[in-house]
Amino acid sequence: MRRFAALYERLDRSTGTADKRRALVEYFRDAPPRDAAWALWLLSGGKIGGARAKIAATGELRTWIGEETGTPDWLVEACHHQVGDLAETLALLLDDPPVDDSLPTHARDEPSLADWIEHRLAPVANAEPELRRAVIVDAWHQLVFRERLVFNKLLTGALRVGVSQGLVQQALAELSGVDIAMIAQRMLGRWTPGAGFLETLLSPEPQPGDAALPYPFFLASPLEVDAATLGPLEEWLLEWKWDGIRLQLIRRPGEIALWSRGEERMDGRFPEIEAAAARLTRDCVIDGELLAWEPGADGPMPFSALQTRIQRLKPGPRALAAAPARVIAYDLLELDGVDLRARSLDDRRALLMDLLAPDSGTDAARIAPSPAVEASDWTHAATIREQSRELGVEGLMLKRRDSPYRHGRKRGDWWKWKVDPLSIDAVLIYAQSGSGRRSTLFTDYTFGLWDGETLVPVAKAYSGLDDAEILRLDRWIRAHTLERFGPVRSVEAVHVFELGFEGVNRSTRHKSGIAVRFPRILRWREDKPAREADRLDALRALAR
Known part of the structure; x- marks a missing residue:
């Protein structure tokens, strides 16, 4: 875990692609194969145990950290709101464990990244809350801050560090001499982290599984x-x-x-x-x-x-x-x-x-x-x-x-x-905070159209506003919240936005009866009052 935490810290602090690639090459060159395989899995967006494996829900993590530190729930929530990242909040609320300074760092007996995942976290996936809590709290008390931070990011699934899968593949190609297209091809589909997979991935020789694999896609x-x-x-x-x-x-x-x-x-x-x-x-x-x-x-x-x-x-x-x-x-x-x-x-x-x-x-x-x-x-x-x-x-x-x-x-x-996108003028009715660096701002929006005297939700969008507009809208949302539903806030029906989308189809899965494809914000219609926003019938007329 120590080596992977150091890699994460270096990647997070670096703004240069060349330095990130160099850090990746050095890590994959020196890390034990099992650790390297898990690092590849995590940096490529993989989750521990897959999508259905529950190790800890965010609500459980907040509760457990409050119990361990004696911090009331409201203060944990306030700290999370201030810090913006739950993994970092959890790491900051605990003190580092005592370290035996008589031993050199390399001589301390600590579980590796693979050991943490394979022998501690994966076995308790979907287990009773008491068992999962015991494993996670024990880890919190063993790990120093930067290791605890990475450990928490594994739990929350938020291991975003500005590294694309393509950059990881570049580093592996540089390290192994294997063509990057072959590495990308072998990483397609489902694979299991392990030393054996890593050896196959970086082998210059044809592998038995190569015949069933597609080529990396060329994108326009x-x-x-x-x-x-x-x-x-x-x-x-x-x-x-x-x-x-x-x-x-x-x-x-x-x-x-x-x-x-x-x-x-x-x-x-x-x-x-x-x-x-x-x-x-x-x-x-x-x-x-x-x-x-x-x-x-x-x-x-x-x-x-x-x-x-x-x-x-x-x-x-x-x-x-x-x-x-x-x-x-x-x-x-x-x-x-x-x-x-x-x-x-x-x-x-x-x-x-x-x-x-x-x-x-x-x-x-x-x-x-x-x-x-x-x-x-x-x-x-x-x-x-x-x-x-x-x-x-x-x-x-x-x-x-x-x-x-x-x-x-x-x-x-x-x-x-x-073709130019279809567009409608819709009213902002709900807002939710974003994730990662935008976790302290309301950047995920739900928009509605008029159906009679009621605004019916028709689309969610989170792109299209510049930073200044996001900050201004965030301040307005906080001052004009009507109700809270967990992380979601309903707001006064005041602001109109022009939304663009690629297509619209009829759908029985949506309350509106309509599903739009790839909605995004085109502009903030401050010139238009909410009552003049479009009606649901206008969107239905466009549906196939």
Whole structure:
């Protein structure tokens, strides 16, 4: 724990990427393999025991620290509000244990990071509160401040230290000499922290599990300049930007797998796609978009239809019929075991079109190539883009024809040229404090529209305001709170905000009957009184 706490402190204090990477290289070089594997897991966003493992709820931690220190609940809450981070608050409320100065630091017998997790925390996950409390309180009294701080962050799941998974992978690639793309590929999907995994991850030799893994996804960047500045239109492939689930379809010897961009293997959830992949004539890895699409229809169903399938591990006949799935394929990454990513997009697309040709026996209702969008010039392309919503798509994708298939979000070759967002004017009705560095400010907002004389919640948003606006709104929220519901405050219906969103669908899961996609704040409408905000009927009229 001592070594990992020192790494955390160094990463937290550093503002330079190069210094963070150097710190990571030094840690992974010197740490015991088991500790290094757990550090990789935690820095990559992993939780101890997974999402369903309860070690300590935030309310329990507040209660336990109050009991151990004799601090009343109201003072614990006030300290948390002042500090802003629960893990740091818990660490500050306790004194450090006495240290035997007669022993050098390296000679003190203390559990390692792996020991703390594997032998103390993981075994009590979901146990009775008394047992979990005993383990955690015992740890508090053993650890010095910086170790206690990191320990608390493991409990609260707030181990955010300004290090992306990509930066960790860069450090591992620098340390091992293994290509970063292979490291990223091996880290996709579910893996278990352990010395064995770390050895496999950093091995320069092909590993047995490599065959089932997808390639790291290449991501497009939003186009924020005039498309005409990209150069001649002939150098670009234009496609529709589909509103589905990005995935890779893998057909390799003895292996058919579907991987989402969220690094989740979706085998069994879309059996019609797996069956269509089995009928392909050649082994391949296809990059595409998973959509709900009725056979014979001109366009996809709303994203909400696809959502009914996502969590069904074994969908029944009714689910299959209500939202039939289809993959729109727009890239071919591998063919007959040959990695095609270094070849140009035009070459890859030609091979993809041949693989999915009508006379190839492919089930076009389940796997079909993404059609190219033809335009005479950039002005014509902009006109076509405006038709996107009518077709159930989000805009255009612009891909340089000579581009290789890279990994991550590398700017310059792939752009997403989305239509302007739909917008509504909504009233702020609830607010909640943020997390991390914004935990002392109200930055998570809920907005409502008028339905008769009542404001009905329709969207939550937390981005779009600048720092000055956030501070001003935070002060207003504190002075105009009507009620408190745990961490949430209801506020006077005064302020109107213009919200943008990508789409709107009908939904039985929401009180309003409407679900909006990717809402964010466009501007604070201080010129508009709350009574003039939009009505729910206006939003319903936009729904698919």
